[in-house]
Amino acid sequence: MYDFIKDPTLYNLARGPLVWIAFIVFIGGSIYKIRELVLLAKGERVVLPFIDLKATLRSLLHWLIPFASRNWRNRWPITILTFLFHICLVFTPILLLSHNILVYESWGITWWTLPEGLADIMTFVVVITCIIFFLRRFLAPEVKFVTFSSDYLILAISFFPFLTGFLAYHQLLLPYKTMVILHMLFGEIMLIAIPFTRLGHMFYFFLTRSFMGSQFALWHSRDW
Ligand code: HEM
Ligand code: HEM
Numbered sequence: 001m002y003d004f005i006k007d008p009t010l011y012n013l014a015r016g017p018l019v020w021i022a023f024i025v026f027i028g029g030s031i032y033k034i035r036e037l038v039l040l041a042k043g044e045r046v047v048l049p050f051i052d053l054k055a056t057l058r059s060l061l062h063w064l065i066p067f068a069s070r071n072w073r074n075r076w077p078i079t080i081l082t083f084l085f086h087i088c089l090v091f092t093p094i095l096l097l098s099h100n101i102l103v104y105e106s107w108g109i110t111w112w113t114l115p116e117g118l119a120d121i122m123t124f125v126v127v128i129t130c131i132i133f134f135l136r137r138f139l140a141p142e143v144k145f146v147t148f149s150s151d152y153l154i155l156a157i158s159f160f161p162f163l164t165g166f167l168a169y170h171q172l173l174l175p176y177k178t179m180v181i182l183h184m185l186f187g188e189i190m191l192i193a194i195p196f197t198r199l200g201h202m203f204y205f206f207l208t209r210s211f212m213g214s215q216f217a218l219w220h221s222r223d224w
Helices: 008-015 017-043 053-064 070-074 076-095 097-107 116-139 149-169 176-196 198-218
Strands: none
Touching (some): 017 176, 076 116, 116 149, 149 198, 176 198
């Protein structure tokens, strides 16, 4: 039988053109989606004229600092998990030695990298918190009630790049080459999915807080 793993084509594709395509779609798609939302807001007479920079910054600060909003304080276990999840999810891939080596080989640039033991722990945190979020959505009746299949999908898209990255690095479960190809494909799927799924909350979060913060300020109230 034809062995597509031994054939370097798939590896070269995932390591080269697909990385380019993933980043172009991620950046281009995100700019397009944010522009679309801003144009939509422009069409509504009650949104942009009331955006208030001070109220925006106040809202963002309260929602970006753990326990600084009442919602974060009321649900403290989930708050801890959510912050741990997001910090590890965003910083691990950017500061990972393996990723930096790839960038260095292609572009000759490097930046600060995480010690490998710490990167492993942060990867593990993402894997475990994803499993907890999944179980919570599946088992807690008040969360299950408002859960759609798309919630499981965005959890899976976040989970697999970390699981396969970890397994490839430690050469577990499958031959290294197979696992690293799977990892690169999952990583590319994640980047491409961000603008077109609810993972886009990575950007929309900031716009929502600006809108909510400004609206509440109009009512002399606070949204945290
Ligand atoms: C864009 C395409 C990507 C490529 C080409 C790529 C490539 C790689 C490579 C070659 C490794 C190292 C395996 C080894 O050490 O031999 C790795 C590890 C890893 N990657 Fe990626 N990656 C990509 C995207 C992503 C994304 C989007 C994420 C997460 C958001 C991610 C998270 C990780 C993690 C967590 C590890 C292993 C960390 C550890 O336990 O040390 N990667 N990646
Ligand atoms: C960097 C800016 C980001 C901000 C400010 C942000 C903010 C948030 C907030 C406020 C929540 C709701 C938390 C809760 O209900 O307790 C959330 C959930 C979530 N975020 Fe993000 N996020 C960001 C980036 C990302 C990225 C890049 C991904 C993955 C690619 C991601 C994946 C998720 C997932 C999967 C959930 C849902 C967890 C669950 O099932 O309950 N986030 N995010």
